[in-house]
Amino acid sequence: MVENLDDGSRHLFKVTFNNKALKSLTGVNWKIYFFSFFIVESKHILSKDGLYTKPEGYTLPNVNLKVMHENGCLYSMTPTTGFKELLQNGTREITFFAANWAVSKTDIPPNWYITADGLNARVIDSTKEGFVGEFTSSKQWKRKKEDKYDPYSPMSRYQRYKTTNTNVQMKMVIPTPKEITNLDTSKLLNITGKVTIVHSGLDNEAAFLTDKYNFDSSATASANGVNIYLSINSTILSAEGYSLTVNPSAKTVTIYGMTNAGVLYGVQSLLSLLSHGLSIPQMEIRDEPRFEFRGMFIDVARNFVSKNVLEKLMDSMAMYKLNKLHLHLADDEGWRIEINGLQELTQVGSKRCHSDTEDLCLIPQLGSGPDDTTSGSGFYSIQEYKDILSYAKKRHIEVIPEIDTPGHARAAIIAMEARYRKYSTSNMNDAEKYRLVDPDNESKFLSVQYFKDNAVNPCIESTYVFIEKVVSELKAMHTDAGHPLNIYHFGGDEVAKTAWVNSTKCEQLNFNFSGDAASIRNELKNYFTQRVANITFTHGLNMAGWEDGFNAGDGMPFDISMYQNQHIYSNAWDNVWEWGEARRAYNYANAGYKVIMSHATHLYFDHPYEPDPEERGLYWAPRFTDSYKSFRFLPDNLYENIDVTRMGVPLSKSDVCGANDKKCPALQKPENIAGMQGHLWSETILSEDNFYYMIFPRLLALAERAWHKASWESVTDKTKRTMEMNNDWDSFASTLGTKELNRLDSMGINYRVPPPGGSLDGDNIKPNTAFPGLSVEYSTDSQTWKSGTIPYTGSPVYLRTKSADGKRTSRVVQFSQITASAQLIQMSFTTVILCSVFLYIFLLKN
Structure with missing residues (x-):
């Protein structure tokens, strides 16, 4: 990556070809495919109205290579007439522009591949991960001139880590319990020797202790040794609340919960205490969650992860008392769940490989290469999904499946088009039964990720037959696993404005369309959400969607009264402060939606930990999000989180909210804030290690805020609040460094180790x-x-x-x-300033 232009409009690539073959590379019958998150040569390839990319592509001057946008982030370059052959051991440099900027090595996905007549598509070895050159100048790591971020030096990092707190106290448990009393560290209960778990009907919860330690499990207490009592107690007021009492003199630990889930959380707190040694002090814990919804979102559609990885994630979620696993099972780049009777969804939609027709697979995206052996391919069989549900149930985690529609649906569309072609010559009714597109729709559009064909048509009945089928099959899987489906997430986000403006089928519905393309889209989305809500209602389900799926315009949602479901959940994610849409979270809650705080500035774990080219991740919202930033999120006071623009320019609340907070509506119905959720979108997640690196240890900061409301959150004076928050962070960070990270190590979770x-x-x-x-x-x-x-x-x-x-x-x-x-210059400058001040005071006194 050579440089980003000062205005942020484009960035310049340089690609060096080095021919190490035994013969020259001529300009005949070959094509190289590569990936870019931004439109390549947008000035030449993109139409003037920005609605499509030109099918003829653009020939790079002087090198006679034609660059074409295939679809999504996939591009190709192929020689044209006049291409000068590249001799054996010869090198050639080519340059081209792409839109916006690139400031990270993961901005250029790996596994470029070459095709040629008569040969299988092959990855070019030199483009495997780690192939991007070094970033050595600010022109490379700054997005535009106003970008305030530079990579951290060891000394700037030292200042970020430094604490002035001389009395850092370790936390007994993470997430922090609501109340710990009667703590006496001089009185210890040694949980060794004969230890009995005493309970009735709590085998699942007791197993978390007996699987870890060699404890007995019985309905009766032991006459000698230590007894750990587990029981349901209706005096606990919160459904997930618990009490935990350590009594060294009686040699007992007593855990009460209102429900089995509450008992499990008490057991998890005991396991946390035991992880630092088997002698634990006298104490009483009274604890309950801040939010009912404490979630983690995982995108397995862009890049797939195995069932075993999800199970390890759920182990950690239970350990830190998170209770919702939101699985993004379908998107443009992949379909990841087997649906009985629609085998094309997994036969075609779950695989990415080089294909001209997409009858066997989707075309490659996001560095997946030309075959189906990478993380770009994979799916959960019906049995594997049931296994995931059973595993979740034991940990009191609710699994929320998401099938993203009507946008982000290309995998489903291509799979159903393959099905249509298969049956169209024998049974047209079967062929059209689950079709998702209007073949006469001549609308031109590009999605946010530059797909030209990723929108399900909301105006054809077969769309809703398909959704009914998928919802029915998902519900059946949940029922079979003993994990009833409660919430169906329909996605709803990022539909291109012009996706349906020229659809014949939509015109036939006789909507009285008025206004621009965005108005037409919103009216059809309104219709679509009602139809999907009706399907979920008939199955006794609640429905969820991303906030823009319910967006009626001007920051307001569709009228919730048109939905029959008991609850409609909305993930409020778009709070890039300068974009002005943070208001949606409170507007939606005030309108009756159950809002899940999902804010991209603090809770998107696909973003880098530092503003450094070496750090993995996208950065379209903040430039970076570390554990400290997630820890200091204020879910009860959204606008107090306002800090900086995407470029790092400081923002005040008045900058965003305007005079009298006109642009920042107050929260009138706090009971409609259901909870909060962390998110891992997986565009750059190419391996299991990438997965753990990006989630951990940020997940622990998420769990802390979702479960525990800290006292500093209610402090109105910002300076005092920051000081108290930093003291709390010091305790949290020290607990991670001395205890919690060891626990993750023992689970085989390769969390990110931060540079010093x-x-x-x-x-x-x-x-x-x-x-x-x-x-x-x-x-x-x-x-x-x-x-x-x-x-x-x-x-x-x-x-x-x-x-x-x-x-x-x-x-x-x-x-x-x-x-x-x-650093010496800074220290010297500081010394000069201090000396000058003292001299000035001395002169005044004399």
Whole structure:
């Protein structure tokens, strides 16, 4: 990536071809496919109205290569007449522009591939992950001139990690319990020897203890040894609340819950106490969740993860008392759930491979390459999905399936078109039964991700036959697994404005359309949501959707009275402050929708942890989101989260809300804030390690805010609130570094290990970490690593943080003369200022 232009309109790529074959590369019968998140050569390829990409493509001058937009993020380049052959061992550089910017290595997806007549499509080895050149200048890592972000140096990171809190207290349990009383650390209960779990009918909850420790399980207490009592108690007022009492003198632990879920959360708190040693102090915990809805969203459509990965995620969710797993099972790039009777959804829609017709698979996207062996392909069989549901049920986690419609539906559309072609010559009724498109729709459009054909048609009856079929089959799977389906999520987001403007079938519905394309789209979305809501209602379900799925315009939702469902849930995600749509969350709640706080600025874990080209993730909302940012989210006071623009320019509340908070409506019905949810969209998640890296440890910060309302959240003075919040963060971060990350290590969860900070301290480098308790290693050659005091002689020193179990490390960062000099200059400048102040005071006194 060469540079981003100052105005943020385009960025410049340079691609170097090096022919290592035994013969020349001529301009005959080959094509290279590659991926870009932004329109390549948009000035030439994109139509003037921006509604489509030109089918003839654009020939790059001087090199005679034609670039074409295939669909989505897939592009191709092919030689034209006049292409000059590339000789053996020859090199050639080509350059081209793409829209907007690229400031991260993951902005350029890997696995470019080549096709040629008579040969199978092959990945070009040199484009496998890690093939993007280094980012060495601000022109590369700044999106535009006004971008305030630079990659952190060890010293800037040191300042971010530094604390002035001299009395950091470890948290007993994460998420923090509502109340801990009668705590006496001098009185300890040693849970060793003969330990009995005493309960009746709580085998599932007791198993979380007996699976971890060699405890007995019985309906009667032991006459000697330690007894851990589990029971249901109606005096607990919250459905998921519990009490936990440790009594060393009686050698007992007593856990009460109003429900089995409450008992499980008490057991999880006990497991947390035991994870730091089997001797636990006398205490009483009274605890209950802040929100009923405490969720984690996983996009398995863009890139797939196995059932085992989801099970490990659910283990951690139960450990930290999260109770909703929102599975994004279908999108443009993939369909991931087997549906009985619609085998094409998985035979075609679950696979990505090189294809001219898409009869066997979807075309590659997001770096998936030309075959179906990567994370771009995969699905859950009916039995595997039932297994996921059973696993979730044992952990009191509700699974919420999402089938994204009417936009983001290309995988379903292509699969049903393959089905149509299969049956069209023998049985036209069967062929058209589940068809999702109007073949006479001549509307031209591009979705946000540049798909030209990803919108289900809301004006044909077969669309609703398809949705009815899918909902029925999902409900049956849930019923068979003993995990009843409660909420069906229909998606609803990001439908292109012009997707249906020229649909013959929509014209035949005799809507009295008025206004522009956006108005037509909204009117048809209104119709679509009513039809889908009616289907879910007949199945006894609640319905959920992304906030723009219910958007009537001007920040207001469709009239909720037109839905018969008991509850309609809306994920409020679009709070990029300068875009002005943060108001939707409170507008929707005031209108009667159950709102799930899903805000992209704090709760989207597909974003990088740092503003660094080496960090994985997209950054369309904030430039980065670390665990600290998620931790300090204020779900009860949305507008107090206003901080900066996407470019890092500071914002005040008045900048966003205007005079008298006119643009920021107040929350009048707080009872309609159902809860909050973290999100992992998977465009850049190409492996299991990528998956864990992006979710953890941010999930723990999510759990903390979803379960526990901290006292500092209610402080109105912002300075005082920030100080108290930082003290709470210090405790939280230290607990992660000394206890919780070890627990994740023991589960095989490869969380992100944050790079260390470093500051000059005389002739040594003083390191620190985001999570105190983690250790730092250093090297002078990036090969041999040492622990202990880090000497600094002026030559570069390499630093890395070790994981809690010592088996993994962070990425390596360099402490160099340049950054050290910058720190010395800053220190010298500060010294001069202080001396000047003291001198000025002295002169005044005299």
